[in-house]
Amino acid sequence: MPMLQRAKERIRSKRESLAFKYMPRFADWMMRRVAMSAKGSLADEAKPVGVLIDSCIRRHAVTHEEAWIDTGTVLWGGVHPINTGYMARVPVHAASNTSEDYRDICYIGSLIALARFGTMKFFTSSELMSEQLRHPPARFQTVGYSDYSILDMVEIDSVDGERYDFITMGKLFGESHGLKDAQQERIETSGDELYKVIMSYFKYQKHSQDAWHLRTAQVHGCRYILTMDQKFIHLCQQHHSKLVTAGISVEVCSPTHLGEKLKLPKIPPWIFSYNDASFPVRSDLHMPDQKRKPSIGRRGTTINDIPPR
Secondary structure, eight states: OOHHHHHHHHHHHHHHHHHHHHHHHHHHHHHHHHHHHTTTTTTTOSSOEEEEEOHHHHHHHEEEEEEEEEEEEEEETTTEEEEEEEEEEEESSOTTOOOHHHHHHHHHHHHHHHHHTTSEEEEEOHHHHHHHHTSOGGGTSOOSTTOEEGGGGSOOEESSOOOOHHHHTSGGGTOSSOHHHHHHHHHHTSOOHHHHHHHHHHOSGGGHHHHHHHHHHHHTTOSEEEOOOHHHHHHHHHTHHHHHHTTOOOEEEOHHHHHHHTTOOOOOGGGGTTTTOOSOBOTTOOOGGGOOOOSSSOOOOEEEOOOOO
């Protein structure tokens, strides 16, 4: 290895050592600062503001995944070429990303700060959990040893318990229809009056789960539904006056909208790269095409880190 390259490796190793020690502390300080900045906006609240977390937020909250870092080929014994590298935690997005999704993800980090320090309380529901359980686990949560979801920093309780559709309504008991159809049927035959009113505005069956989530948030006292589903947001905006007349006070909004409403600074996800890390981290890299691995058939991802000769 050339002398210059060895010097660069020593510098990077020292920098990583300092990052493991101080970056989690910096991330915690940053979150406390954000939580304090929201005190003015939420000063009159007697208890934490309830927020129902949509499934798509869980998917985007997985901000780091593991990848193989390829460090090139060396000659073993001066004769046999072998590939070298190591597994590391890598941010999904580059810090320079300017997309709308990445801006939302930065505000998710800020809102998590409020939930972590008691200004907000995040919730899920039995139907949201049923919705997530019929998808591959990797879609909404971490599955790799060094993967990281920023939602892991807070507890998310269900407002109405749990359902076990994969046991009670799946093929295990010979049902001819799938879990999605079973959930759809359960919602539509619930007889809930508020749900019926919301569906009379939304009209189409494809919005039935959104209508149920809105009904759930209202019934259980949540002030917001946090989502990155723009169709859901626009649907609620379209029928805003009707929903208010029906007594719906829940606001369906994106992380960016809520973060800006509360005047929060953004927290980019790379800041959390070293949280709960006991393995190599490469916060200076990002996943290919800045996309998460597919939920099904998750082959290993390789990132080239071979220095130019």
